[in-house]
Amino acid sequence: MLKTKELIEKLCDIMSVTGYEYKAADELKELVSPYFDSFYEAVGGAYVGVKKCGRENAPRLMIDAHFDEIGMVVTDIHEGGYLSFSHMGGLDRRIMAASEVYIYGKEKIYGVICSKPPHLQQRGEFKKLQKLDEMLIDTGYSKEALEKIVSIGDGIGFYEKTASLLGNRICGRSMDNKCCAAAAIIAAATLEKEKMECDLYVTLSFREEESMAGGCVGAAYDIKPDAAIVTDVTFARFPGVDDYESVKMGEGPAVSLSALTDRRLTNSLIKLAEGAEIKLQRTVDATNTGTNATALCMCGDGIPTAVVSVPLSCMHTYNEIIDLGDIEAAAEIFKLAACSAEIFA
Amino acid sequence: MNRKTEGADLLRALCLEFGPSGCEDRVADLIKENIEGSYDELVPDKMGAVIALIRGNGKSDKKVMLSAHMDEIGFMVREIREDGLICFSSMMGPDTRIMAGRRVTVGMPDRLNRGVIAMKPVHTVDRGDRDKAAPVDELYIDIGASSKEEAEKYVKIGDFGTFESDFVQFGENGRLLKAKALDDRLGCALMIETMRKIYANKDKLAYDVYFAFTCREELGMGGARCASHKIRPDYALVFEATAVADIYGVPEISRVATRGEGGAVSIIDKGTIYDKELVELVIGVAREKDIPCQIKKYVSGGNDASHIQRAADGVKCAAISAPCGYIHTASDVIAVSDYEAMCDLAVAVLERIDKNA
Numbered sequence: 001m002l003k004t005k006e007l008i009e010k011l012c013d014i015m016s017v018t019g020y021e022y023k024a025a026d027e028l029k030e031l032v033s034p035y036f037d038s039f040y041e042a043v044g045g046a047y048v049g050v051k052k053c054g055r056e057n058a059p060r061l062m063i064d065a066h067f068d069e070i071g072m073v074v075t076d077i078h079e080g081g082y083l084s085f086s087h088m089g090g091l092d093r094r095i096m097a098a099s100e101v102y103i104y105g106k107e108k109i110y111g112v113i114c115s116k117p118p119h120l121q122q123r124g125e126f127k128k129l130q131k132l133d134e135m136l137i138d139t140g141y142s143k144e145a146l147e148k149i150v151s152i153g154d155g156i157g158f159y160e161k162t163a164s165l166l167g168n169r170i171c172g173r174s175m176d177n178k179c180c181a182a183a184a185i186i187a188a189a190t191l192e193k194e195k196m197e198c199d200l201y202v203t204l205s206f207r208e209e210e211s212m213a214g215g216c217v218g219a220a221y222d223i224k225p226d227a228a229i230v231t232d233v234t235f236a237r238f239p240g241v242d243d244y245e246s247v248k249m250g251e252g253p254a255v256s257l258s259a260l261t262d263r264r265l266t267n268s269l270i271k272l273a274e275g276a277e278i279k280l281q282r283t284v285d286a287t288n289t290g291t292n293a294t295a296l297c298m299c300g301d302g303i304p305t306a307v308v309s310v311p312l313s314c315m316h317t318y319n320e321i322i323d324l325g326d327i328e329a330a331a332e333i334f335k336l337a338a339c340s341a342e343i344f345a
Numbered sequence: 346m347n348r349k350t351e352g353a354d355l356l357r358a359l360c361l362e363f364g365p366s367g368c369e370d371r372v373a374d375l376i377k378e379n380i381e382g383s384y385d386e387l388v389p390d391k392m393g394a395v396i397a398l399i400r401g402n403g404k405s406d407k408k409v410m411l412s413a414h415m416d417e418i419g420f421m422v423r424e425i426r427e428d429g430l431i432c433f434s435s436m437m438g439p440d441t442r443i444m445a446g447r448r449v450t451v452g453m454p455d456r457l458n459r460g461v462i463a464m465k466p467v468h469t470v471d472r473g474d475r476d477k478a479a480p481v482d483e484l485y486i487d488i489g490a491s492s493k494e495e496a497e498k499y500v501k502i503g504d505f506g507t508f509e510s511d512f513v514q515f516g517e518n519g520r521l522l523k524a525k526a527l528d529d530r531l532g533c534a535l536m537i538e539t540m541r542k543i544y545a546n547k548d549k550l551a552y553d554v555y556f557a558f559t560c561r562e563e564l565g566m567g568g569a570r571c572a573s574h575k576i577r578p579d580y581a582l583v584f585e586a587t588a589v590a591d592i593y594g595v596p597e598i599s600r601v602a603t604r605g606e607g608g609a610v611s612i613i614d615k616g617t618i619y620d621k622e623l624v625e626l627v628i629g630v631a632r633e634k635d636i637p638c639q640i641k642k643y644v645s646g647g648n649d650a651s652h653i654q655r656a657a658d659g660v661k662c663a664a665i666s667a668p669c670g671y672i673h674t675a676s677d678v679i680a681v682s683d684y685e686a687m688c689d690l691a692v693a694v695l696e697r698i699d700k701n702a
Contacts, residue, residue, distance in 0.1 A: 081517070082593035092467040094479045095446030098674035100523070110515040112523055112678055115443060115671045117588040119645040120599055126440035129476050136593055138670060138678065140516015163448065163459060165489025166499065171448070171461050239430065240465040240483060250491050313487060315466040317446035321487060
C-alpha cells in the first residue's frame with residue numbers, strides 16, 4: 001500500500017475536470033484496481049471499486065467520494081494562440097490572474113491566464129475581478145498551430161502539483177475531493193476480509209462540482225446499497241468563516257448532522273469512532289449537506305446515508321490545504337463501519 | 346556543489362533563487378559563483394550590489410556600466426496569529442488578484458519555508474462581493490502551522506517572502522519561458538554571459554567595464570544610484586524586463602512591445618529620458634548586425650536608469666528590456682529569442698562603444 005501522501009499525489013496527478021472524468025479511466029484503473037476485488041465504470045458515471053467479504057447475501061456498504069475537480073472548458077481560439085474559456089464547477093475568480101493551466105487537447109499544452117498590465121487599468125481597477133469571458137489563456141502558439149491540437153470544448157485544468165507544507169499538511173489542486181477518495185481507497189485496501197461485515201463498494205463519482213447529483217446516483221441504482229457514506233471536504237476554520245460552519249484542521253474528520261442524513265447511521269459512526277478513540281468533529285448542515293448525499297439519500301427506495309467530511313482550506317483554489325492525519329482518521333472510521341453489523345441495524 | 350551554469354540552466358537557477366527587495370543575499374551569492382574567473386576586481390558596495398570590474402587595455406579613459414537588478418517583488422511578514430496564519434505586507438503594490446491562492450517561499454536566506462497565500466473560501470464570500478478582489482488584509486500566508494507557537498519556530502516578524510513558481514518552457518517549439526522574477530534575473534543572466542564573453546577577449550577592450558548587479562529596484566529605491574555614484578560611469582546600459590500588452594484584443598496603440606521581436610529599447614519612460622546618441626548607437630548596432638530589436642512604444646514604467654542617470658554629475662543611459670507578459674506576477678513570460686537577441690546586442694554594443702570612446 002502506498003503511503004497516504006503518495007496516494008493523494010498520484011490521485012491528484014490524474015486530471016479529472018468535471019465533464020472530463022472519463023479521461024481518467026486508464027490511469028485510475030492502473031493505480032487503484034489492485035486494492036479491490038474488481039473495478040469497473042458504472043453507467044451513470046462513476047468508477048466503482050468492489051471488495052467483498054466472501055459471505056453470501058452480505059449487506060452492501062457504499063462509500064462515495066466524488067472524483068471530479070473544478071476546471072475550465074475552451075470556448076474560443078483567437079489570433080496569437082489565445083483561448084477564451086468558461087468554468088466547469090465553481091471557479092474562484094480571485095485567483096485566476098497569471099495562474100497556470102494545462103489544456104487537454106490532442107496533447108497536453110501549458111498556458112498562462114493573462115493578467116492586465118497596470119498601464120491599461122483604470123484607477124482602482126485592481127479591486128475588481130475580471131469576468132471569466134474577459135479572461136484569456138496565453139498558449140504561445142500561433143492560431144493555426146493551436147487549432148491542430150486544441151478544439152472548442154476541450155477541458156482545462158490547473159497546473160499545480162501536490163507539495164508539502166509543515167508537518168502533516170499538504171497543498172495542491174483537486175484535494176477536493178481526491179483526499180477523500182484516498183481515504184476510501186486506503187480503507188478498502190487495508191481491510192481484512194475476514195473482519196468485514198459487508199461487501200464494500202467505493203464509488204469515485206463524476207460531476208459533483210457541476211450538478212451535485214453527479215454519477216453517484218446511477219452507481220447507487222446499480223449497487224443498491226443498504227447504507228452509504230458520502231465523503232467530501234468541508235471548510236477548515238479560517239478568519240472570516242464562522243465557527244459554526246467550519247471545523248479545525250488536524251482534529252479529525254467531521255460527521256454531518258443534518259435532516260437529510262440518516263440519524264441511526266450517523267449515531268453508529270459516532271459510537272464506533274468514540275469506541276476506537278478516533279477524533280470525529282461535528283458539523284451542522286441542517287437542510288443541505290452540500291454534498292452528493294443530497295441526491296443519494298433519496299435514490300431508489302431510499303438509502304440511509306451519512307456524511308463524513310475532511311477539513312480543507314482554500315477550497316476551490318489550486319492550493320487547497322489538508323492534513324494527512326485527518327485523511328487517515330477518516331479511513332479508520334470507514335474501516336470500522338465496514339467491520340460493523342450495527343450500522344445496518 | 347558547483348552552481349556554475351549557462352544558457353537556460355543559468356536563467357532557471359537565477360529565477361528560482363529567493364531574492365526579494367532588501368534581501369538579495371542568495372541571488373548575490375549565486376551570481377558571484379557564476380562570474381568567478383570572469384572579472385579583474387570586485388568593487389565593494391554598501392547597498393549590497395555585486396559590482397565586478399573588467400579592466401580595459403588602457404587606450405580609453407572612459408568607463409561603461411552595465412546594470413541589472415537582482416531583487417524581485419515580494420512580501421514581508423507583519424504578524425503571526427494565534428492560529429498560526431501569517432499576516433503580511435505586500436512589496437508589489439495592492440493588486441491581490443495576482444497573490445491570492447499562490448504558493449510562496451517565506452523566511453530568511455538561511456531558513457526558507459513553503460506557504461500558500463490563503464483566503465476564506467469563495468463559497469463564504471457574500472454574493473454582492475463576488476466581483477471584488479480579496480482585500481490584502483484578508484489574505485494570510487499558511488505554512489501549515491496549527492498554532493502561533495509552531496509557526497514562530499519557522500517564521501519571524503520581518504521575514505521576507507516571494508512567489509514560488511516553476512521555470513517552464515512552453516508554446517510552439519518552446520518559444521516562451523515562464524518563471525517568477527524573470528524581471529530582472531534575465532538581466533543578471535545576460536550580464537553573466539556577457540562577462541564571460543568579454544573577459545575572454547579583454548585585451549581588445551579599450552575601456553573599463555563595470556557590471557553592477559543592483560538591489561532594491563522593485564521598490565523604486567534604486568540601489569543602482571549608489572552603485573552609479575561610486576563607479577561614475579560615462580555610459581550606462583540597463584538590462585531589464587518591460588510590460589508588453591501584446592495580448593489578443595489590445596489595440597495596437599496600447600501595446601508597449603511585442604514578444605518575439607527582440608529587446609525593446611526605451612526612448613522615454615516614467616523615470617527617464619534616455620540619451621539620444623546612446624539610444625541611436627544601440628539601435629544602429631542592432632540594425633547593422635541584424636539583431637532583432639524594437640522601440641518601446643508606450644511611455645510607461647521605469648527602471649534603474651532613472652537613478653543611474655541622476656547619480657553624481659549625470660550619466661548617459663540606454664535601457665534594453667525583454668518584453669515580458671504578466672510582469673510583476675508569479676508568471677513572468679518572455680520569448681527565448683528576445684533574451685538571446687539581447688545577449689547578442691549587449692556584446693555588439695560594447696564592441697561599438699569601444700570605437701566611439
